[in-house]
Amino acid sequence: MKILVTGREGQVVTSLIERAGTLDGVEVVTVGRPEFDLADPASVERVIADISPDIVVSAAAYTAVDLAEDERDLAHAVNAEGAGAVARAAAKADIPIIHLSTDYVFAGNKDGEYLESDPTGPIGVYGRTKLEGERAVAEANARHVILRTAWVYSPFGKNFVKTMLRLAADRDELTVVGDQWGNPTSALDIADAVLHIARSDRLTKGTDGFGVFHLVGTGKTNWSGFARHVLETSGRLGGPTADVRDIATSDYPTKAQRPANSCLSTDKLFDTYGWRAPDWRISADYVVERLVRV
Ligand SMILES: NC(=O)C1=CN([C@@H]2O[C@H](COP(=O)(O)OP(=O)(O)OC[C@H]3O[C@@H](n4cnc5c(N)ncnc54)[C@H](OP(=O)(O)O)[C@@H]3O)[C@@H](O)[C@H]2O)C=CC1
Ligand SMILES: Cc1cn([C@H]2C[C@H](O)[C@@H](COP(=O)(O)OP(=O)(O)O[C@H]3O[C@@H](C)C(=O)[C@@H](O)[C@H]3O)O2)c(=O)[nH]c1=O
Numbered sequence: 001m002k003i004l005v006t007g008r009e010g011q012v013v014t015s016l017i018e019r020a021g022t023l024d025g026v027e028v029v030t031v032g033r034p035e036f037d038l039a040d041p042a043s044v045e046r047v048i049a050d051i052s053p054d055i056v057v058s059a060a061a062y063t064a065v066d067l068a069e070d071e072r073d074l075a076h077a078v079n080a081e082g083a084g085a086v087a088r089a090a091a092k093a094d095i096p097i098i099h100l101s102t103d104y105v106f107a108g109n110k111d112g113e114y115l116e117s118d119p120t121g122p123i124g125v126y127g128r129t130k131l132e133g134e135r136a137v138a139e140a141n142a143r144h145v146i147l148r149t150a151w152v153y154s155p156f157g158k159n160f161v162k163t164m165l166r167l168a169a170d171r172d173e174l175t176v177v178g179d180q181w182g183n184p185t186s187a188l189d190i191a192d193a194v195l196h197i198a199r200s201d202r203l204t205k206g207t208d209g210f211g212v213f214h215l216v217g218t219g220k221t222n223w224s225g226f227a228r229h230v231l232e233t234s235g236r237l238g239g240p241t242a243d244v245r246d247i248a249t250s251d252y253p254t255k256a257q258r259p260a261n262s263c264l265s266t267d268k269l270f271d272t273y274g275w276r277a278p279d280w281r282i283s284a285d286y287v288v289e290r291l292v293r294v
């Protein structure tokens, strides 16, 4: 099976290359700039047609949440138009698409976990453009699996875990917001789920495996709880550590507003595909271990 993944150095694409390497009969081909630019729909169509994959995994996106507030047009071109172009090219080739989306499509004012059927209501440009992307994908290709994930970290690229470890190397105390709740998710777990779905009969032969699904680490925390866990594990392994002090969102001004609660229920994915992520602490420990033992 030949899987085309969009993006070259992103967390999810890098994790997919690593995890697919453990499987027989799975080939991952990555595409990225300059030949494949989501802001240039003609390049998207050309490259996907040339490679002629069995399935497309749409993992590339404009992910700079704060910068997106100032670069609305680019974020829209990449996350909405670009995603639509990828799904259209897959439809033309008569193959399914697995597309990555985000918890930031929700407003964050629900009590408890969001279901796939809950109303969306993004409160920032990034979330808004990702929601437009979901709609463009669904419209362009009936054979779509849209995976909303959240708070992604990994040994690769830029992410919150690496930021906390970097800051802890120079400071004794970090201040981190304690009033935004969500589900930390390892990109390596996302890769395992994507490969499981891509190889499942439900996707390749069935008709009930399409739609929107939530895919996040099991268990919830807030950003300060996440940071504290990461730095405790790191300290235990001899890596950088620091105390974490809870602050309020209002004490950490950012350009973009973020949801206060974007915890997602993963029952639909489990019921449909039989896959659930490990407890977020288990996955976080594995990544921290890799990061501090280099
Ligand atoms: N990071 C997170 O916390 C979360 C991410 N998601 C979603 O998951 C998916 C994967 O995220 P993640 O791996 O963390 O993303 P990263 O920010 O690590 O990587 C983004 C990828 O997109 C590529 N890219 C950006 N702009 C373009 C463009 N114009 N044309 C082609 N490629 C482009 C980058 O290319 P290059 O390799 O050249 O830099 C990179 O490979 C995204 O859809 C994201 O919205 C959802 C929830 C949380
Ligand atoms: C670095 C730092 C951040 N923070 C806060 C800011 C923010 O509310 C929270 C997380 O910061 P980040 O900038 O890493 O998070 P952010 O870029 O908002 O992460 C989001 O990225 C996009 C792509 C998604 O799709 C989301 O699921 C989510 O992962 O922590 C602190 O309180 N203290 C700190 O020292």
Ligand SMILES: [Mg+2]
Pocket: 168, 169, 170, 171, 172, 173, 240, 241, 242
């Ligand atoms: Mg320190």
